[in-house]
Amino acid sequence: MPVYEYHCDKCRREVEITQSISEHGKGAVACPKCGSTALRPLVSSFFTQTSRKS
Template identity: 40%
Template sequence: MPIYEFFCRKCQEPFTALMTIQEHDKQAPECPRCHDTKEVEKRISPAHAVTTRKSLTY
């Protein structure tokens, strides 16, 4: 399950939420601090991938 990063514009609080893709597509989560859902925006975060192959440095 992906972890999404959000920011509440009402209370200026960044937070993360563990959600399924279907939950994420339905609506924004509730802010854990002020419990608002209308002022929550999704933030773009870097992705991290683990591979089995080592990269070569020349």
């Protein structure tokens, strides 16, 4: 499953969340650290192209 990177406004840190594509499409995502849904996706083609392979 793909890993998405978000910035949590509550933790003020970046978190990685593994989501299925269908889950990602729904936009229902919560911070794994604090449970906040105040997450902003880090949309960066740079990251997706250079991130480590899973």
